[in-house]
Amino acid sequence: MAVGYDRVARDVAFTLETKSPAIFENIFLNNACLLLMGSKGRVKIVKGGNRFDERTHLGQNSNVDLRDKYAEIPTTMQNNFQTAYYGQAVVDGSTVVNLVELDQNAGPEKLDDLAQKLVDELMDTFPNKVADAIMQTTSGAADPTSLIEELPATVFGSQTQTTGGIARSDYPGIADPTAAWQTNYSNSAASLDGAAGIATVTKFIWECSKGGSALNQQPDLGLVTSGVFAKISGAADVLRRYTSNEKMADFGFTNFKILNTTLFADRNVPAKNGLFLNTNYMHMQVLGGPKTKTTRDIKVIGEGSTKVPIQISEPIRAYNKLEYSILAYLVFNITMGGLRQHGRMDNLTEA
16 A cells, blocks of 8 residues: 555654754844854743743942941842843744645655755745844734834933833933943944944944943944945945954855944845844743753854754644645744843944
8 A cells, every 4th residue: 555645744744843953043044143143152942931031130239339448338138130021922834735746746756855845945934034023113912022123213211111021211221321221322423434434333332332341241243234234345445454253254144343243234224224232132032842852042053963943733634625734833032131232323324
């Protein structure tokens, strides 16, 4: 007796499940922001729960100060650690397997590798959906964190929106920048084809780290429009004292660096804007499924031993059609462990 449809459909589902880490990796390989986060181990797999948490430290220990050697030392209980919490966004889809196509793709005269074709289809679609969702101008109720929304065009200290369940108005950071739940913002004009514009952006990058010289305090990722990126290209001679990010270039992302910030062009960035992000204060969190074995911060890119599967369902046969459906889904969100380390400029000159 010939191999039954049930077995072939299960073989297709098994192939999708086996190849699902490649689908996840492809999401990262097609987005500069996610790729840089993956290369720095900023991907966290979480098992269970209905939200993603990020611990953040807002403020300093008020008991510490310069005092006379006979002065009393305060012992005030500190409450500087907060838990920012984020919802869980679901990106999903289905792969439909037609029974006639199964017949056509079996045996020596088969048309093509049906399973690989379905894998390729998911690999082409998931990256675009995730990349567009995290860069939406306005996010919906079912959407993940939008970087454009979380870096508003509002001055530091005056932002009132709630991020991670923490109201920004409660932590303006005017008196103490270390206690800020605020992102930086600048409307200063800058044309990146010359030294003056590069200096303006350099100053803003320093402001995002509040003058700290440590590399992990500076934004390490800058997303600009293709027009702004073209202006940067015109300043190649001025920028030659800076290096490029060779690892990102190896993955096909042309880039320039200013200080510790690697700049990329992104199609979803609004005109004249630049988003400056510090991946040391961000995570891409993913909800593990029943077959997920790893639960920790992982390094996705360049470490093949770590597997991050997209969840693949068993094939479901339609009762009135010649087809099976295989469902695929990913539960994720971008979470922020700090806000003052990020910033937005919105008056950059376009080419």
